[in-house]
Amino acid sequence: TQLLEQSPQFLSIQEGENLTVYCNSSSVFSSLQWYRQEPGEGPVLLVTVVTGGEVKKLKRLTFQFGDARKDSSLHITAAQPGDTGLYLCAGDNDYKLSFGAGTTVTVRA
Amino acid sequence: KAGVTQTPRYLIKTRGQQVTLSCSPISGHRSVSWYQQTPGQGLQFLFEYFSETQRNKGNFPGRFSGRQFSNSRSEMNVSTLELGDSALYLCASRTDGNEKLFFGSGTQLSVL
Secondary structure, eight states: OOSEEEEOSEEEEETTOOEEEEEEESSOOSEEEEEEEOTTSOOEEEEEEOSTTOEEEETTEEEEEOTTSSEEEEEESSOOGGGOEEEEEEEEETTEEEEOOOEEEEEEO | OOOOEEEOSEEEEOTTOOEEEEEEOOTTOOEEEEEEEETTTEEEEEEEEETTEEEEEOSOOTTEEEEEOTTSOEEEEEOSOOGGGOEEEEEEEEOTTOOOOEEOOOEEEEEO
């Protein structure tokens, strides 16, 4: 059983469309991180959110952390083929990351 | 600055054998963590080492063990391999007190 539930599991969209990935948990985490992983590579950290209600923007990516620090979302505006990958959320408690199962995003040109 | 380096990149073993995987963290990073990634279970935490001491451990059987050397390099060992141990094993390093984790490209282990 995953401590963090991600939805949807798969997402396929056309270039230029928007998408949102959700990460939910019944546990509270000291911080929550979002990673992107490409085939054959390790995950690469995109952002860390720490404060409940926090919103962070990274170019076309917007990350939100829920007020109760149990859920988060990743929104991509005007997706591009380069955004294709496995998006993972991870909750951090005392140096131990718990990962969601991931959302596989495919952006078609 | 060199990233996290894992060797070997690919490994094929048979059931019952043992295997040792190696990880060199980013220079200056004293914390090294190991994760197992499978299609069914996703990424699962194995253990974390800091200054040659295991600081945290996940829910894996005793067949999975690790160690860290004085230069922060780490090794992970799996004994009596089972088919279910086939996975991508990822190593990650970070500076202490910083939640930012840097992953290596992993070792893809296949158990036949």
